[in-house]
Amino acid sequence: MxxxxxxxxxxxxxxxxxxxxxxxxxxxxxxxxxxxxxxxxxxxxxxxxxxxxxxxxxxxxxxxxxxxxxxxxxxxxxxxxxxxxxxxxxxxxxxxxxxxTDGAGYVFGLTETYPTVSKHTVDSILIIGAGGAARGIYQALADEGFAHIDIANRTRSSAEAIAASGPDSVRTTVLDLTKAEENVADYDLIIQTTAVGMKPNTHDQIMSLERLRADSIVSDIIYQPITTRFLQEAQEKGASIQQGHxxxxxxxxxxxxxxxxxxxxxxxxxxxxxxxxxxx
CATH class of the missing domain: 3.40.50.10860 (Leucine Dehydrogenase, chain A, domain 1)
Incomplete structure (x- = not known):
């Protein structure tokens, strides 16, 4: 055929x-x-x-x-x-x-890179952004049984809509970006889903990772550039990274x-x- x-x-x-x-x-x-x-x-x-x-x-x-x-x-x-x-x-x-297939694709890629990642090893997740990609990833993570998935976004209503779509088994707090920066050490996995930092605006960064823990995993779904400024700062803090490709x-x-x-x-x-x- x-x-x-x-x-x-x-x-x-x-x-x-x-x-x-x-x-x-x-x-x-x-x-x-x-x-x-x-x-x-x-x-x-x-x-x-x-x-x-x-x-x-x-x-x-x-x-x-x-x-x-x-x-x-x-x-x-x-x-x-x-x-x-x-x-x-x-x-x-x-x-x-x-x-x-975006959400499932994200989870497949993450677990291929980090096979130990599961609902048993990752207690808290932060998704940055509240667009279509964020919604897909949120749903895929919820389907995998992750129980604590917070969302940080400039527009609170968009993030609240995603949180409302999740099952009762998922605990979600909606944060502004300033609060997310302050609390970034609380998360085992941080996922950047916005277009901030994409070519040609490669010097832009959605938020600081100054307080990031070195044992965290940081993802960015942007793949141009392959290593965004966001991921570069995560690496400098000693964290593991997941690139968007x-x-x-x-x-x-x-x-x-x-x-x-x-x-x-x-x-x-x-x-x-x-x-x-x-x-x-």
């Missing part, structure tokens, strides 16, 4: 998704293509209708369409419904089904599994992806 896969977004021309998924196709021994569909936001509805006429088996969705795609889908997976965002669409029985890779692996039912191995792809990003 010749799989027809792709990515919609704006812009998408510099995306690494074709490289990642072509690697997966090769590893799975599956014939197929992965195409980029750059959609102008001003003509989104028209271009989505055209896309529906193509013989696509599935596609990824990136900014700015992760919410905008939802009305055009026939069904939403539970996690996509809870996060209010879709990054993967599977065509099944002629119907478009929306999924969100791992989430990019593992959420893609999960998407490929949804399309093909194949759980392809990552092997050396993480190092190869890191080298590609560092070379940019």
């Amino acid at each position: 010749q799989l027809q896969l792709g990515l919609i977004g704006y812009p998408v021309q510099h995306s690494l998704s074709p490289w990642i998924h072509n690697q997966f196709l090769e590893k799975a021994g599956t014939s197929g293509t992965y195409s980029l569909f750059e959609i102008n936001p001003d003509s989104f509805e028209e271009e989505i209708k055209t896309l529906k006429t193509r013989e696509l088996n599935g596609f990824n969705v990136t900014v700015p369409f992760k919410q905008q795609i939802i009305p055009y889908l026939d069904e939403l997976d539970r996690k996509a419904e809870m996060t209010g965002a879709v990054n993967t669409v599977v065509k099944r029985g002629g119907r478009w089904i929306g999924y969100n 791992t989430m990019l890779l593992y959420q893609a692996q999960y998407a490929f599994q949804l399309w093909t039912s194949e759980n392809v191995p990552i092997d050396d792809m993480e190092n190869q992806l890191k080298e590609k990003l560092e070379g940019r």
Whole structure:
């Protein structure tokens, strides 16, 4: 079977998704293509209708369409419904089904890098930011049984909405960024989910890690640059770090599994992806 896969977004021309998924196709021994569909936001509805006429088996969705795609889908997976965002669409029985693999991708990448991380070894987590990525990661961590997940954000209402979506088994306090800075030593795992520090604004940092404990793990989901200023400060404090390219890779692996039912191995792809990003 010749799989027809792709990515919609704006812009998408510099995306690494074709490289990642072509690697997966090769590893799975599956014939197929992965195409980029750059959609102008001003003509989104028209271009989505055209896309529906193509013989696509599935596609990824990136900014700015992760919410905008939802009305055009026939069904939403539970996690996509809870996060209010879709990054993967599977065509099944002629119907478009929306999924969100970001949160699970983050958790997969984290536990691959730090196999000892679990609900038994990590007592307290801080998520910085309250956008779609934060919501997906919060839900994935809750599904894994982590019981204490706080959220720090500039806009309190956005963080409160995420906290309200969680199960009763999860204890969540919403903090402002100043309070999060003061209390940063309370957390075993800190996850930065905003765009602060992304290229070209690489000198920006969402908050200070001055009080960080050296035995903490600090993540940043940004992958350009590969090591953000936020992660650099964490390293200087002696903490372990998790770079954003791992989430990019593992959420893609999960998407490929949804399309093909194949759980392809990552092997050396993480190092190869890191080298590609560092070379940019």
